[in-house]
Amino acid sequence: MIDFSVNGKQHQVDAEPMMPLLWVLRDMLGLTGSKYGCGMAQCGACTVHIDGQPVRACVMPISAVAGKKVTTIEGLSKDGNHPIQKAWIEHNVPQCGYCQSGQIMSAVALLEQNASPSDEDIDNYMQGNICRCGTYTRIKAAIKSVSSGPDLAKNVGDDA
Amino acid sequence: MNHKIENVSRRHFLKVSGIGAGSFVLGSALPIAKPVWAEQSKLAVELNLFVSINTDNSVNIVCHRSEMGQGVRTSIPQVVADELCAKWDLVSVVQGLANAEYGSQNTDGSRSIRRFYTTLRQMGAAARAMLEQAAADLWKVDVSSVYADESYIHHKNSNRKVSFGYIAEAASKLTPPTNEELTFKSKKDFKLIGKPITGIDLPNIVTGNADFGQDIKMDSMLYASIERSKVLGAKVKSFNADAAKSVNGVVATFKMPDQPTPVVFHPMNGVAVIATNTWSAMQGRKVLDIEWELGANAEHNSADYVTELKSRIVNKGKEIRAEGDAYADLEKAKQTHSATYSIPYLIHAPMEPPAATAVFKDGKCEIWACTQTPQSTQANVARALGIEADDVIVNVTLLGGGFGRKSKPDFSVEAAILAKEMQRPVKVVWSREDDIQQGFYHAVSVQHFAAGMDENNLVSSWLQRTAFPSISWTFTGTVDEPQVGELSLGFGDVPFNIKNLSCETHKATGHIRIGWMRSVSNIQHAFAQGSFVDELAAKANISTYQMWQQLLGENRLVNPKTESFDYQNYGESLDVFPIDIKRLKHVLNDVIEKSGADGETSANEGWGISVHRSFVTYCAVATKVKVEENKVTVLEMHSSIDAGTIVNPDRVRSQQEGSMIFGLSLALLGEISVKDGAVEQSNYHDYQVLRMSQCPKIETYIVESDAPPGGVGEPGTPPVAASLANAIFHASGKRIRDLPIKNHMSV
Numbered sequence: 001m002i003d004f005s006v007n008g009k010q011h012q013v014d015a016e017p018m019m020p021l022l023w024v025l026r027d028m029l030g031l032t033g034s035k036y037g038c039g040m041a042q043c044g045a046c047t048v049h050i051d052g053q054p055v056r057a058c059v060m061p062i063s064a065v066a067g068k069k070v071t072t073i074e075g076l077s078k079d080g081n082h083p084i085q086k087a088w089i090e091h092n093v094p095q096c097g098y099c100q101s102g103q104i105m106s107a108v109a110l111l112e113q114n115a116s117p118s119d120e121d122i123d124n125y126m127q128g129n130i131c132r133c134g135t136y137t138r139i140k141a142a143i144k145s146v147s148s149g150p151d152l153a154k155n156v157g158d159d160a
Numbered sequence: 161m162n163h164k165i166e167n168v169s170r171r172h173f174l175k176v177s178g179i180g181a182g183s184f185v186l187g188s189a190l191p192i193a194k195p196v197w198a199e200q201s202k203l204a205v206e207l208n209l210f211v212s213i214n215t216d217n218s219v220n221i222v223c224h225r226s227e228m229g230q231g232v233r234t235s236i237p238q239v240v241a242d243e244l245c246a247k248w249d250l251v252s253v254v255q256g257l258a259n260a261e262y263g264s265q266n267t268d269g270s271r272s273i274r275r276f277y278t279t280l281r282q283m284g285a286a287a288r289a290m291l292e293q294a295a296a297d298l299w300k301v302d303v304s305s306v307y308a309d310e311s312y313i314h315h316k317n318s319n320r321k322v323s324f325g326y327i328a329e330a331a332s333k334l335t336p337p338t339n340e341e342l343t344f345k346s347k348k349d350f351k352l353i354g355k356p357i358t359g360i361d362l363p364n365i366v367t368g369n370a371d372f373g374q375d376i377k378m379d380s381m382l383y384a385s386i387e388r389s390k391v392l393g394a395k396v397k398s399f400n401a402d403a404a405k406s407v408n409g410v411v412a413t414f415k416m417p418d419q420p421t422p423v424v425f426h427p428m429n430g431v432a433v434i435a436t437n438t439w440s441a442m443q444g445r446k447v448l449d450i451e452w453e454l455g456a457n458a459e460h461n462s463a464d465y466v467t468e469l470k471s472r473i474v475n476k477g478k479e480i481r482a483e484g485d486a487y488a489d490l491e492k493a494k495q496t497h498s499a500t501y502s503i504p505y506l507i508h509a510p511m512e513p514p515a516a517t518a519v520f521k522d523g524k525c526e527i528w529a530c531t532q533t534p535q536s537t538q539a540n541v542a543r544a545l546g547i548e549a550d551d552v553i554v555n556v557t558l559l560g561g562g563f564g565r566k567s568k569p570d571f572s573v574e575a576a577i578l579a580k581e582m583q584r585p586v587k588v589v590w591s592r593e594d595d596i597q598q599g600f601y602h603a604v605s606v607q608h609f610a611a612g613m614d615e616n617n618l619v620s621s622w623l624q625r626t627a628f629p630s631i632s633w634t635f636t637g638t639v640d641e642p643q644v645g646e647l648s649l650g651f652g653d654v655p656f657n658i659k660n661l662s663c664e665t666h667k668a669t670g671h672i673r674i675g676w677m678r679s680v681s682n683i684q685h686a687f688a689q690g691s692f693v694d695e696l697a698a699k700a701n702i703s704t705y706q707m708w709q710q711l712l713g714e715n716r717l718v719n720p721k722t723e724s725f726d727y728q729n730y731g732e733s734l735d736v737f738p739i740d741i742k743r744l745k746h747v748l749n750d751v752i753e754k755s756g757a758d759g760e761t762s763a764n765e766g767w768g769i770s771v772h773r774s775f776v777t778y779c780a781v782a783t784k785v786k787v788e789e790n791k792v793t794v795l796e797m798h799s800s801i802d803a804g805t806i807v808n809p810d811r812v813r814s815q816q817e818g819s820m821i822f823g824l825s826l827a828l829l830g831e832i833s834v835k836d837g838a839v840e841q842s843n844y845h846d847y848q849v850l851r852m853s854q855c856p857k858i859e860t861y862i863v864e865s866d867a868p869p870g871g872v873g874e875p876g877t878p879p880v881a882a883s884l885a886n887a888i889f890h891a892s893g894k895r896i897r898d899l900p901i902k903n904h905m906s907v
Binding site for chain 2: 016019020023026027028030031032033034035036037038039040042043045072073074076077080085088089092094095096097098099100101104122123124126127129130131132133134135136137138139140
């Protein structure tokens with residue numbers, strides 16, 4: 001039995017120690033917001049936060065999550081009112097939407113570490129999240145619209 | 161307002177299928193050919209196939225096409241609701257089950273709006289007319305004195321008004337008007353059509369609550385992962401079932417039925433591992449130790465195949481369209497130029513690998529799948545199970561990308577076979593490796609172009625040849641040359657004003673499954689054509705723009721139909737959707753003017769342009785790159801699109817952004833190679849797709865037009881590869897004729 005918390009709720013699961021967190025979330029806990037895209041930390045669709053740090057859940061053995069706090073897209077906010085979620089809608093970012101849980105979780109982690117990222121910072125940080133629909137320019141615009149840097153504020157209007 | 165995809169929620173499933181109570185009530189609970197909202201809301205009053213109204217004045221509008229990011233679950237209700245005069249906030253979308261009454265539900269070919277725009281307006285207008293008549297009857301006034309607005313019927317001569325919800329019951333008892341009796345809004349009165357309405361699924365997407373095919377979950381469901389043949393047609397000789405079953409969580413193994421030939425949409429040969437969770441099923445696969453009998457396709461090597469096609473393509477081929485005498489003119493031309501181009505196999509790699517869930521009970525089957533084609537899914541599942549199509553219910557989930565992959569129903573057939581075998585709900589989960597190694601590939605192709613110019617550098621002869629395994633090979637196993645449908649995609653419809661023209665094909669047979677991928681054969685044809693125009697411009701020492709102007713000639717309508725070439729025009733009439741040179745030239749002018757692609761560039765920088773008509777839409781692309789130390793950086797991409805009437809301009813914009821990135825991704829990085837019959841790539845590390853840092857600044861210009869709506873999802877892709885290769889040439893002098901670019905320079 002492995003104990004850990006997801007979105008503030010304590011869970012105890014009987015899973016193989018090597019089973020990745022992603023499949024525990026999706027198949028055992030019914031939290032399907034975190035997506036399977038590659039199974040080898042290549043695409044970022046499964047990104048969740050563990051103790052506040054972004055992690056690719058598809059390669060994180062559940063045994064390594066014991067005692068930790070996991071936040072998934074479902075727990076990011078009540079009613080989808082996180083500033084990043086609101087910016088995503090305002091910029092009409094998603095197309096198919098499949099990668100967007102992971103994109104949002106990465107973007108939130110980025111802004112928590114760097115409140116006013118440059119274009120290059122965003123490119124570097126979001127490099128691990130693939131969007132096959134090609135929403136990159138909108139993702140970048142949405143991130144910039146909620147960043148706080150004075151040098152970025154003037155760019156927001158250009159992109160909005 | 162809850163826009164959660166209505167036919168797939170677990171809540172709904174529990175309610176209608178009784179899974180929660182431990183019993184299945186299929187068929188009787190979700191009757192075929194009856195609108196799904198009849199089950200969802202007993203209070204809904206049906207006015208027609210697409211419109212029903214609830215007593216609380218909310219409106220249900222059916223989306224009968226699959227949502228894969230193109231925004232169709234927003235744009236279809238936009239069209240219906242506008243003619244209905246419904247208040248947008250009161251509109252809910254209901255995803256249509258597989259049902260032939262809707263017409264085609266095959267969501268491909270950039271045609272949801274193109275084909276259904278008029279029908280959808282009729283549905284909205286017919287329902288509105290019935291509501292207006294019912295209100296007029298209620299008030300005992302002439303129907304001409306009432307009008308609908310924002311989900312109410314108003315009386316012009318008094319302050320009386322009545323809600324749609326109140327009057328719907330009476331309206332539903334009226335005889336529906338004929339199409340001839342309908343009145344339609346004029347463009348100036350549109351409140352929804354032409355407006356950039358936010359996608360209705362976005363609130364669920366950004367909170368992780370949207371249901372994709374991979375996300376279906378039901379009580380007692382099992383998860384299947386299938387080890388399929390890496391070589392098409394290879395057969396399972398033996399496997400170790402015990403080893404797989406010794407993996408914790410694995411419940412059973414099952415050898416899939418032998419795949420017949422032609423391969424069509426039949427599931428591939430292989431062994432399914434069925435488990436209590438996805439990961440266990442995937443682990444079980446690893447120890448199956450399958451021994452394969454490989455078969456003839458194991459001799460296929462894509463590199464050798466390209467070499468073979470290239471040696472063939474320099475010879476005269478089978479003429480499919482000709483004017484004048486290209487060969488004679490080439491003989492006497494002042495100067496000639498020729499070039500050969502190639503594009504490797506490509507794969508869609510949507511972010512969501514295919515997935516389908518099936519329940520089989522009492523001779524009936526219900527499917528939940530991220531399918532582009534519910535009716536084909538229904539037919540193929542019925543055939544595989546030996547039951548009637550009416551006994552197969554197909555629910556369409558959201559699609560985590562499609563790009564053509566999910567217009568093949570093989571994965572739903574797999575789920576159906578396994579659900580019948582296990583007598584429990586089964587979800588088949590494709591891994592990324594499965595998606596990349598056992599897909600339906602965009603065909604490897606080779607093109608050869610030649611042109612003759614006179615003493616004034618005017619192009620007087622144009623010769624083009626193409627060779628690639630046909631999609632029809634997948635369906636027949638015997639077709640060994642490009643077919644008219646594929647040749648209608650940017651090849652036989654070459655719109656140039658040249659006296660001497662020859663369009664020819666060469667034979668090429670298939671060895672792996674060939675299928676449609678976003679913009680299909682336009683990919684290779686637009687790359688070769690757009691590159692060759694640029695090459696001729698360089699040869700004639702004029703700008704690429706000037707060469708396009710010369711080749712396109714005077715404004716006119718082009719009809720490429722000949723006795724030997726039955727041009728398909730995307731299934732549309734040339735009278736309604738002609739090949740209009742004026743529109744082609746306009747998007748080219750537009751993109752050059754707005755991008756500044758005709759301006760000066762810094763050292764090592766260059767612009768490339770190309771223009772292409774596909775899916776009866778016109779699109780020009782201008783790309784600017786920098787090339788330094790044999791590394792290309794794409795700086796900016798601009799496109800101008802004339803898709804006729806636009807329903808949702810923001811979605812057109814996002815589709816342009818996406819289809820251009822799709823084109824850029826395949827041009828820079830896309831390559832599937834086959835060795836000994838098996839695909840060599842396996843995941844995103846070796847089948848790379850564009851990432852954020854490689855994504856340039858993108859600008860989209862939409863041409864205002866009242867022409868009938870054209871396609872939107874695909875026309876942005878074809879011109880990209882040529883514009884990119886041309887830009888690289890203008891920046892560096894290096895001409896790349898064999899994609900992807902990554903094989904020639906750093907990207």
